[in-house]
Amino acid sequence: MNKQESIINKRQKLHAIRVLRDRIFVVGFALAVVVGILGLAALLFDVLIDGLPFLNINFLSSYASRKAENSGILAPLAGTIWIVGMTALLTIPIGVGTAIYLEEFASKNRFNRLIELNIANLAGVPSVIYGLLGLAVFVQFLFNGSRSVTAGALTMTLLILPIVVIASQEAMKAVPSSYRDAAYAMGANRWQVVKAVVLPQALPGMMSGIILALSRAIGESAPILIISSLVWVTFIPTSPDSKFTVLPLQIFTWVSQPQHSFRGIAAAAIIVLLIVLLSMNGIAIWIRSKYQSRPDQ
Amino acid sequence: MATTSEIQSNRDLFERVARRRRRQHAEQTVFTWLLRAAVLISILTTVGIVIILVSQSVGFFAEVSPWEFLTGTEWAPLFSPQKFGVLSLVGGTLLVAVIAGLVSLTLGLGSAIFLSEYAPERLRRVLKPILEVLAGIPTVVYGYFALTFVTPILQNIFGHDQVIVFNALSAGLVMGLMIMPMVSTLSEDAMVAVPRSLRDAAYALGATRFEVSTKVVIPAALSGIVASFILGVSRAIGETMIVKIAAGATPNLTLNPLESIQAMTAYIVQVSLGETPQGSLEYKTIFAVGLLLFVMTLAMNIVGRWVISRFRQQYE
Known part of the structure; x- marks a missing residue:
């Protein structure tokens, strides 16, 4: 009797320890999420505290200056619009075209698998390497040393192309194959099926992928830094041949200044950049959720 | 028995359908080639990266030994x-x-x-x-x-x-x-x-x-x-x-x-x-x-x- 009791006691103790360990680790795992969210909150807080005092209409409409108080982001804002506009014009047809070919036209042979593998690898190449590619191929080879908007946009296009291709492929994979079969049964050829059935159905998914890719292009600084290498720009780009700077590059320049006064305007520029990017992300998520849940799919 | 004019109009119809078919086929051919060109760009990107990095590095390693590069600590x-x-x-x-x-x-x-x-x-x-x-x-x-x-x-x-x-x-x-x-x-x-x-x-x-x-x-x-x-x-x-x-x-x-x-x-x-x-x-x-x-x-x-x-x- 005594022996049995002690065994039961032991069991109960062990059980209590196991339950306690379970409870402790719940807190531990939850803490990982909390640390992530606190990190985000600290980052936003840090930027807002430093930057809000400098954020006014003059800041948006003046050029960079040697004095922090007089500085503004007109030139980098215009440069960013130029770059993202041209990048969109180049990336969308090429990226969507590549995705259409791989998803709808290519047979699943070894060569086409190799192309898909190649695109997956390109998505993992560090952005600074694209900067080197752009410097050597576009700036020095094609444009004879001119560090132009076009060279920047071409480089950005190559950088975000894999993201657009992969997102567009995902969107097309989600179109049910019965839709395609129905069109083929009516006598449509491959291109007609793509044009009239697959693309309209896949459009929302593609758009959200493209917006996310473009927001990546807006926030990317390393390749532009190598391509442009201009740190004080006091003019708006007027043509694709103009020299330029972009918001992240201007932020980098100000952060690198030894005077602390420039940190405030760097933070103000970060606020502008984050507003643009977060609203783009918001639109992408909205598009995805609006068109995602269709009853018939 | 079909009259000559009926036969004629049928022939017209067939020809119109055939023409449209040919046009659609041509459109498909053109776009297929455009799509292939788009795919080519991602292949060229990889080739470009490798060629640029290797060719410039060859010039570098002509002057500095790869051994010194990979093992030196300064x-x-x-x-x-x-x-x-x-x-x-x-x-x-x-x-x-x-x-x-x-x-x-x-x-x-x-x-x-x-x-x-x-x-x-x-x-x-x-x-x-x-x-x-x-x-x-x-x-x-x-x-x-x-x-x-x-x-x-x-x-x-x-x-x-x-x-x-x-x-x-x-x-x-x-x-x-x-x-x-x-x-x-x-x-x-x-x-x-x-x-x-x-x-x-x-x-x-x-x-x-x-x-x-x-x-x-x-x-x-x-x-x-x-x-x-x-x-x-x-x-x-x-x-x-x-x-x-x-x-x-x-x-x-x-x-x-x-x-x-x-x-x-x-x-x-x-x-x-x-x-x-x-x-x-x-x-x-x-x-x-x-x-x-x-x-x-x-x-x-x-x-x-x-x-x-x-x-x-x-x-x-």
Whole structure:
């Protein structure tokens, strides 16, 4: 009797320890999420505290200056619009075209698998390497040393192309194959099926992928830094041949200044950049959720 | 019996249909070639990267022996006497990347377990997008955060004489925060793929949630978790702006994360910002360093994806 009791006691103790360990680790795992969210909150807080005092209409409409108080982001804002506009014009047809070919036209042979593998690898190449590619191929080879908007946009296009291709492929994979079969049964050829059935159905998914890719292009600084290498720009780009700077590059320049006064305007520029990017992300998520849940799919 | 005019109109109709068919076929042919041209661009990108990096590096290695480059521990290409030991740059890069990898693995795995094993669906749907925001913030902003927020805190903890303004720890910690959502998503995908029945079997034996997580789910999802760590470190190795802004510009082979270092990417950017004439040896160094960086990240990405596909458990 005594022996049995002690065994039961032991069991109960062990059980209590196991339950306690379970409870402790719940807190531990939850803490990982909390640390992530606190990190985000600290980052936003840090930027807002430093930057809000400098954020006014003059800041948006003046050029960079040697004095922090007089500085503004007109030139980098215009440069960013130029770059993202041209990048969109180049990336969308090429990226969507590549995705259409791989998803709808290519047979699943070894060569086409190799192309898909190649695109997956390109998505993992560090952005600074694209900067080197752009410097050597576009700036020095094609444009004879001119560090132009076009060279920047071409480089950005190559950088975000894999993201657009992969997102567009995902969107097309989600179109049910019965839709395609129905069109083929009516006598449509491959291109007609793509044009009239697959693309309209896949459009929302593609758009959200493209917006996310473009927001990546807006926030990317390393390749532009190598391509442009201009740190004080006091003019708006007027043509694709103009020299330029972009918001992240201007932020980098100000952060690198030894005077602390420039940190405030760097933070103000970060606020502008984050507003643009977060609203783009918001639109992408909205598009995805609006068109995602269709009853018939 | 059909009249001649009826036969004529039928023939017209056939011809119209045939013409339209031909036009549609021609349209398809044209667009197929345009699509092929689009695909060609991604192939040319890879070819371009390899040709540019290799051709410029060949010029560099004609003047500096690869042995000196890969085994030397001092890097001073812009001073005389010039030294081309890339190990001090690689060391700096790896020091930051390992810190970032450990931070992102701890936070990412912890949050993946919490989100997939503990959190109710509604909480998960709120928390996940918030964490995803971290992945969308530009790296230059993280650099600012490391320099103006994390470094002062580290200086208060370890003492201002111990922590240099530009240090590897601050950059590594912040980079870990940046990579966390990626590690978390990849690990969570692997855990969600573990079938319900395995968990239920363990619960039926009286296991706690912690025991189910650590003894059933994590071992079953281990390949995905390992891969997420490898891909995260690869991402950290290629990251530029955080290390450029917060980790310094002092090539330094050290294990002390409180010291200033220079990462490979930061060196490339530093030279591009200066007035280094095209074709000079200094100019070629950035392509040699770039080639090494490209090979390192490519190898890790291939290994990461191989681990995912090779060790993926197949469940019915």
